[in-house]
Amino acid sequence: QQQVKQSPQSLIVQKGGISIINCAYENTAFDYFPWYQQFPGKGPALLIAIRPDVSEKKEGRFTISFNKSAKQFSLHIMDSQPGDSATYFCAASFLGNFNKFYFGSGTKLNVKP
Amino acid sequence: DAGITQSPRHKVTETGTPVTLRCHQTENHRYMYWYRQDPGHGLRLIHYSYGVKDTDKGEVSDGYSVSRSKTEDFLLTLESATSSQTSVYFCAISGTGMADTQYFGPGTRLTVL
Numbered sequence: 001q002q003q004v005k006q007s008p009q010s011l012i013v014q015k016g017g018i019s020i021i022n023c024a025y026e027n028t029a030f031d032y033f034p035w036y037q038q039f040p041g042k043g044p045a046l047l048i049a050i051r052p053d054v055s056e057k058k059e060g061r062f063t064i065s066f067n068k069s070a071k072q073f074s075l076h077i078m079d080s081q082p083g084d085s086a087t088y089f090c091a092a093s094f095l096g097n098f099n100k101f102y103f104g105s106g107t108k109l110n111v112k113p
Numbered sequence: 114d115a116g117i118t119q120s121p122r123h124k125v126t127e128t129g130t131p132v133t134l135r136c137h138q139t140e141n142h143r144y145m146y147w148y149r150q151d152p153g154h155g156l157r158l159i160h161y162s163y164g165v166k167d168t169d170k171g172e173v174s175d176g177y178s179v180s181r182s183k184t185e186d187f188l189l190t191l192e193s194a195t196s197s198q199t200s201v202y203f204c205a206i207s208g209t210g211m212a213d214t215q216y217f218g219p220g221t222r223l224t225v226l
Contacts, residue, residue: 009153034214043117043203043217044156089155098163099144099207100171101215105155 003027004092006104013111019077021107023090026071030092034101035064035075038087047088048075080111116140117218119204125224132191134221136204138184144207145187146171146215147179149200156203162187194225 006023013019023033034049050057050064050073057064063076077084090104116139126132136145147159148171158171160179168179176198178190191198201222205215 006155036217041220043219045217046214049214098161098169099209099213099215100146100158100161101156103156105153 002105003102004090004104006090006107008107009105010108011110013077013080013109015080015082015111015113017080017111019080019084019109019111020074021088021090021109022072022074023092023104024070024072025092025102027092027094027102028071029094030102031095032093033064033066033073034091034093035062036089036091036103038089038106044089077109080109082111082113085109085111117204117206117216119202119218119221121221122219123222125226126194127226128195129193132194132223132225134189134202134204134223136187136189136218138187138206140206140208140216141184142206142208142216143184144209145181146205146207147177147187147189148203148205149173149198150203150220151200159189159202191223194223196225199223199225 035047036044037047038044048059048062061078066073088107091101093101118137120135146161148156157173162168162181180188203220204218207215
């Protein structure tokens with residue numbers, strides 16, 4: 001079964017708005033939650049990651065919010081820009097599992113100028 | 114792309130022919146992975162390697178085999194390609210530190226006619 005569920009599948013946001021992408025997981029053993037950004041024709045690249053001992057991590061305009069009790073985490077992109085238009089993937093992993101990641105199905109973000 | 118190359122970058126082949134994709138890294142990372150990316154499915158793990166000659170199956174391994182004879186090279190083989198294997202294939206690498214992330218190659222677009 002899919003271990004990480006991601007929504008929405010696609011998202012359209014106006015320039016300057018806030019983009020929010022949500023992920024939910026089942027396995028409570030997960031202890032590392034990265035987000036990847038992928039531009040067309042490129043491989044995914046790490047954007048930001050969080051461990052479950054904190055509830056929020058911010059890097060520039062990108063913030064991860066983590067809710068351990070709800071088994072959910074989300075990516076917030078503040079002041080969204082057309083250059084942020086890409087596909088975003090959440091993932092989860094846990095130690096001692098050969099660093100295997102379980103990916104969400106992806107969200108295609110389109111930021112309109 | 115973190116010292117990862119994939120070859121070929123594009124390939125068109127016919128049903129029933131064997132195909133081998135190559136992943137080469139210059140980072141000396143222990144773990145290597147092969148994923149396929151299809152619309153609506155995100156990134157799905159095909160096979161992974163945790164050392165030279167040490168490999169294991171992922172969630173979508175049927176019809177694929179892998180080999181790793183050197184730390185830097187990880188080969189993915191489709192013994193008899195089918196149209197359902199038309200996809201974009203990504204290689205990823207990871208170290209063995211705590212919460213080491215995965216770094217992705219540029220991908221190979223494979224079309225099976």
